[in-house]
Amino acid sequence: xxxxxxxxxxxxxxxxxxxxxxxxxxxxQCRAWLQNRKGAGIxxxxxxxxxxxxxxxxxxxxxxxxxxxxxxxxxxxxxLAAAIVPTLATDLSFSxxxxxxxxxxxxxxxxxxISLAAMDIGTAFGGMGARREMLVGFLAEPALLMVLFTASxxxxxxxxxxxxxxxxxxxxxxxxxxAFASLSFLMVLLAENARIPxxxxxxxxxxxxxxxxMILEYSARHLALIEWASSIKLFAYVSIGIALFAPWGIAxxxxxxxxxxxxxxxxAKLLIAGMxxxxxxxxxxxxxxxxxxxxxxxxxxxxxxxxxVHFLLxx
Amino acid sequence: MNFLPxxxxxxxxxxxxxxxxxxxxxxxxATLVRNAIFPAGALIGGLIALSAFFAHGTETMISxxxxxxxxxxxxxDSLSSVFLFLLGAVSVGISIYSAGYFRNEKSPGLLCLEYHxxxxxxxxxxxxxxxxxxxxxxxxxxxxxxxxVTTDHRIGEIRSAGFLYLLMAHVGAIAILLSFATMGGDYSxxxxxxxxLSELQxxxxxxxxxxxxxxxxxxxxxxxxLPEAHPAAPSPVSALMSGVMLKTAIYGMLRVVFDLLSxxxxxxxxxxxxxxxxxxxxxxxxxxxxxxxxxLLAYSSMENxxxxxxxFGLAVVFRAFSMNSLAALALVATLYHGVNHAxxxxxxxxxxxxxxxxxxxxxxxxxxxxxxxxPWVAWSALIGSLAIAGIPPLNGFVSEWLLLxxxxxxxxxxxxxxxxxxxxxxxxxxxxxAAAGYVMVKFFGIVFLGQPREEKLKSAHSAGKWERxxxxxxxxxxVLLGLAPSFVIGRLSEVCEFLVGSSLAPDRRDWLFLAPISxxxxxxxxxxxxxxxLSAIGLAFLLVRRFYHGRMxxxxxxxxxxxFRTSRMQDTSExxxxxxxxxxxxxxxIERELPSPFDSAPRYRGATGDRIWSWxxxxxxxxxxxxxxxxxxxxxxxxxxxxxxxxxxxxILLLIVQ
Numbered sequence: 001x002x003x004x005x006x007x008x009x010x011x012x013x014x015x016x017x018x019x020x021x022x023x024x025x026x027x028x029q030c031r032a033w034l035q036n037r038k039g040a041g042i043x044x045x046x047x048x049x050x051x052x053x054x055x056x057x058x059x060x061x062x063x064x065x066x067x068x069x070x071x072x073x074x075x076x077x078x079x080l081a082a083a084i085v086p087t088l089a090t091d092l093s094f095s096x097x098x099x100x101x102x103x104x105x106x107x108x109x110x111x112x113x114i115s116l117a118a119m120d121i122g123t124a125f126g127g128m129g130a131r132r133e134m135l136v137g138f139l140a141e142p143a144l145l146m147v148l149f150t151a152s153x154x155x156x157x158x159x160x161x162x163x164x165x166x167x168x169x170x171x172x173x174x175x176x177x178x179a180f181a182s183l184s185f186l187m188v189l190l191a192e193n194a195r196i197p198x199x200x201x202x203x204x205x206x207x208x209x210x211x212x213x214m215i216l217e218y219s220a221r222h223l224a225l226i227e228w229a230s231s232i233k234l235f236a237y238v239s240i241g242i243a244l245f246a247p248w249g250i251a252x253x254x255x256x257x258x259x260x261x262x263x264x265x266x267x268a269k270l271l272i273a274g275m276x277x278x279x280x281x282x283x284x285x286x287x288x289x290x291x292x293x294x295x296x297x298x299x300x301x302x303x304x305x306x307x308x309v310h311f312l313l314x315x
Numbered sequence: 316m317n318f319l320p321x322x323x324x325x326x327x328x329x330x331x332x333x334x335x336x337x338x339x340x341x342x343x344x345a346t347l348v349r350n351a352i353f354p355a356g357a358l359i360g361g362l363i364a365l366s367a368f369f370a371h372g373t374e375t376m377i378s379x380x381x382x383x384x385x386x387x388x389x390x391x392d393s394l395s396s397v398f399l400f401l402l403g404a405v406s407v408g409i410s411i412y413s414a415g416y417f418r419n420e421k422s423p424g425l426l427c428l429e430y431h432x433x434x435x436x437x438x439x440x441x442x443x444x445x446x447x448x449x450x451x452x453x454x455x456x457x458x459x460x461x462x463x464v465t466t467d468h469r470i471g472e473i474r475s476a477g478f479l480y481l482l483m484a485h486v487g488a489i490a491i492l493l494s495f496a497t498m499g500g501d502y503s504x505x506x507x508x509x510x511x512l513s514e515l516q517x518x519x520x521x522x523x524x525x526x527x528x529x530x531x532x533x534x535x536x537x538x539x540x541l542p543e544a545h546p547a548a549p550s551p552v553s554a555l556m557s558g559v560m561l562k563t564a565i566y567g568m569l570r571v572v573f574d575l576l577s578x579x580x581x582x583x584x585x586x587x588x589x590x591x592x593x594x595x596x597x598x599x600x601x602x603x604x605x606x607x608x609x610x611l612l613a614y615s616s617m618e619n620x621x622x623x624x625x626x627f628g629l630a631v632v633f634r635a636f637s638m639n640s641l642a643a644l645a646l647v648a649t650l651y652h653g654v655n656h657a658x659x660x661x662x663x664x665x666x667x668x669x670x671x672x673x674x675x676x677x678x679x680x681x682x683x684x685x686x687x688x689x690p691w692v693a694w695s696a697l698i699g700s701l702a703i704a705g706i707p708p709l710n711g712f713v714s715e716w717l718l719l720x721x722x723x724x725x726x727x728x729x730x731x732x733x734x735x736x737x738x739x740x741x742x743x744x745x746x747x748x749a750a751a752g753y754v755m756v757k758f759f760g761i762v763f764l765g766q767p768r769e770e771k772l773k774s775a776h777s778a779g780k781w782e783r784x785x786x787x788x789x790x791x792x793x794v795l796l797g798l799a800p801s802f803v804i805g806r807l808s809e810v811c812e813f814l815v816g817s818s819l820a821p822d823r824r825d826w827l828f829l830a831p832i833s834x835x836x837x838x839x840x841x842x843x844x845x846x847x848x849l850s851a852i853g854l855a856f857l858l859v860r861r862f863y864h865g866r867m868x869x870x871x872x873x874x875x876x877x878x879f880r881t882s883r884m885q886d887t888s889e890x891x892x893x894x895x896x897x898x899x900x901x902x903x904x905i906e907r908e909l910p911s912p913f914d915s916a917p918r919y920r921g922a923t924g925d926r927i928w929s930w931x932x933x934x935x936x937x938x939x940x941x942x943x944x945x946x947x948x949x950x951x952x953x954x955x956x957x958x959x960x961x962x963x964x965x966x967i968l969l970l971i972v973q
Contacts, residue, residue, distance in 0.1 A: 053859065053862070053863045056864075056866040056867065057866065057867040058867075058868055059867055060869070060872035060873070061869050061872070063869075064686045064687060066764070072852045072855050072856050075852070076848050076849070076851035076855060079855075080847055083847070094847060096828060096834065096838045097839065097840035097844050098707070098840075099837050099838065101715075101719055101720075102707050102844065105705065105706055105712055108705070108752055109701075112701065112704060112706065115756050115760065116756060116759065119761070119765055119885075119886070120764045120765065121765070122684065122764070122766035122882060123872050123880065123884070123885070124880075124884040127886030127890075131886055131890065131891050131894065132894075134752065134756050134757075135895075137753075138746075138749045138750060139749070141745075141749040141752070142742060142745040142746045142748075142749050145745045149723060149738075153723065157835055157836045158723065158836070158837040159834075159838060217873060221859050221863060225859070293897075300746070304738065304742045308738055310738075311734055311735055311738055312735070
């Protein structure tokens with residue numbers, strides 16, 4: 001564990017946590033532009049977080065301590081996820097503690113806690129949201145794991161830094177297994193981050209909500225933490241996508257210069273990814289909730305197909 | 316005199332029997348039985364766990380008991396010590412818990428005898444080194460557990476569940492007996508180890524043993540007794556059966572396949588892997604649609620047994636291709652998951668026991684909101700649920716992680732079809748793991764969270780101090796097994812050396828990181844994981860308090876502005892399971908009765924059943940009845956007729972002899 005490794009680790013963590021709302025703001029802004037609206041600006045998520053942190057929290061009478069703990073746990077889990085996905089540099093001290101499988105485990109931890117918190121109050125919407133969230137997770141989690149497995153079969157390692165290093169060193173070619181994996185990953189990203197076509201982040205219709213239905217009872221700082229955690233989650237997912245499918249430009253040596261170069265490249269990639277996300281969301285309509293299992297099942301099958309193709313073609 | 320671990324274990328088992336008899340003798344002093352004998356049993360469990368933990372090498376003993384010329388052979392080796400440790404350590408928690416649980420029992424004496432006899436017979440199953448002792452203890456185990464299952468024998472349902480269990484246990488026992496007979500020799504395991512079997516004989520012995528032990532383990536399609544017997548038994552007994560007894564079947568399989576038959580062909584592994592996977596998926600899907608909490612856990616046990624079998628099958632495949640270090644990896648994952656499952660499943664069964672005691676309700680649809688009434692049980696159940704769902708840094712994650720690592724290293728298999736099959740198997744395994752998360756959210760969320768669905772739940776009382784102590788013991792086990800994997804794997808290396816001739820041999824100095832093959836391939840550090848997560852959570856909390864405030868007030872739940880709100884509006888257990896039921900519809904036999912729009916008294920009924928019943932067991936039952944009816948025709952009930960049969964048989968025999 002080198003000192004520089006610890007430094008890049010902390011730098012990346014801070015950067016991710018602080019930049020995450022910015023990515024969300026950027027996606028929303030792009031969507032506004034695409035929809036011919038002026039938009040609220042990319043700093044809107046920060047304003048919203050500030051507002052929520054200042055408010056007094058209101059909690060349902062029958063909320064248990066689990067309900068109050070959950071936002072912190074979810075936030076902590078997402079920070080952890082953000083810390084181990086190599087975005088800026090591959091020299092991360094903490095990434096030896098948790099590999100690709102553990103990353104999926106962290107997402108599962110957050111998902112279980114948010115679902116349990118949703119069931120804690122005992123309203124109809126909370127339970128419904130929890131059920132739907134777990135259903136989406138039930139199929140999305142294996143799909144994500146399949147994508148990561150395809151990458152780890154190529155790099156013969158499940159360590160995220162080794163995966164990214166191997167992938168960044170490869171020549172730019174179209175690898176059929178990674179093509180399937182990328183398709184599967186895109187679908188998982190949309191579903192896991194409560195985006196269209198599975199869920200609508202701007203939905204106000206209770207019967208179709210998933211994510212919003214679960215956090216209906218939260219307010220003020222708890223809500224702020226959850227919102228922040230979801231933006232970190234989106235950031236982490238986009239980072240995984242960048243790390244797996246466009247890792248070029250990441251700092252691999254332990255020096256300042258590499259990081260100084262890697263940062264603008266990362267921001268450019270994030271901007272492009274955010275635009276792509278906004279485009280997808282503008283072009284697609286939200287599916288009926290009953291179609292979600294089909295969508296996720298397709299993602300899972302694509303993931304398995306990617307792995308199979310790797311075994312068949314060795315690429 | 317120097318006591319060896321084997322002596323200690325044997326005397327522990329004998330002491331258990333003595334305690335049981337003492338419990339029966341003191342049956343009129345219920346308090347004494349509860350507050351002295353069960354805790355003493357827990358102490359003995361601790362003794363057995365400790366001696367098994369510190370046992371090294373192989374020890375054998377020939378007891379003076381047994382048949383003339385066929386004395387009981389006992390043997391403590393690395394494989395049995397793993398399972399003895401599991402049995403001892405888990406039984407400590409369960410025995411302590413039982414001291415509090417059986418408080419309403421008027422005469423716990425008989426129960427105490429059966430319980431300790433059950434424990435002791437499992438010890439002898441694990442120690443037996445000849446077929447005779449093995450079968451005797453196996454039967455003793457089956458009978459004592461049958462008696463425990465039918466503790467409430469006045470309820471008809473429980474009687475029939477017990478009968479089904481006994482029936483399946485004996486079908487399995489016959490298969491095991493035949494398997495030992497096929498392996499032949501002098502019925503000692505040593506003789507079987509060195510017997511030269513033809514390939515056909517070995518295959519036959521393997522198949523018989525696999526299905527015989529499979530019936531005990533709850534493997535598909537021999538699982539039917541499991542979801543009936545587990546809910547019927549008192550909770551500590553369910554915990555013991557699910558946590559420990561199912562593992563004795565796994566022990567038997569490992570013993571026969573690796574030790575006695577020393578793996579002869581790779582397709583054995585594929586068969587185990589395939590059936591294990593189907594069992595896992597089946598168990599996961601079925602547990603998602605259950606509305607009885609103990610039945611839900613019973614199906615979840617099936618799922619875990621399936622995962623264990625999958626790892627076992629993979630180890631056999633690797634072993635057959637002499638890829639010993641990978642076989643060791645798969646085997647470690649298998650054993651680790653076995654130990655883990657023993658801890659978290661016992662924990663969850665004990666939690667259901669406390670809930671059952673406090674509310675008298677097993678149906679998820681009538682529970683809810685118990686986290687306010689019984690916080691100890693709820694938080695223990697939460698830890699157990701997270702562990703079973705494979706959430707880091709608890710123990711369930713470690714074994715699943717190891718198993719997935721084993722799958723990821725398969726591309727080296729010298730068999731192209733197998734190589735193709737492995738990713739599909741890994742995918743299905745991962746799907747099972749995700750389903751476990753779904754099931755556990757359903758279980759915990761519906762039982763402990765939300766509002767009480769019935770009025771009587773508001774007076775539910777928390778668990779007593781014995782029960783809490785038992786739960787805490789198991790919680791500690793779950794957490795420690797999760798946080799110290801390198802240590803556990805170090806202890807398992809001897810078994811791997813013994814069974815597959817290779818071990819993972821993790822670097823002892825690296826207590827922080829778990830890296831089964833090499834740090835470049837994969838590494839995981841639960842301790843660091845926990846520390847970083849906790850500090851992130853703590854920091855977030857402190858910063859929010861520092862820069863903002865901690866003001867909070869309580870109000871009525873908002874619920875989207877609907878003014879009218881009752882606890883009946885919460886999601887039911889059927890509702891929570893509905894998406895899974897819909898996705899996996901072909902798995903189930905679903906009976907639905909829907910009211911038409913014009914019904915004046917609408918009735919809705921839905922039942923989800925197991926297709927295996929109608930596919931295998933009901934036809935089998937009908938065939939048996941048909942055959943019995945045929946035989947019934949020659950049974951006239953008149954002495955004269957029977958004498959005639961005798962006479963005819965005698966004539967025919969004489970003709971043949973001539």
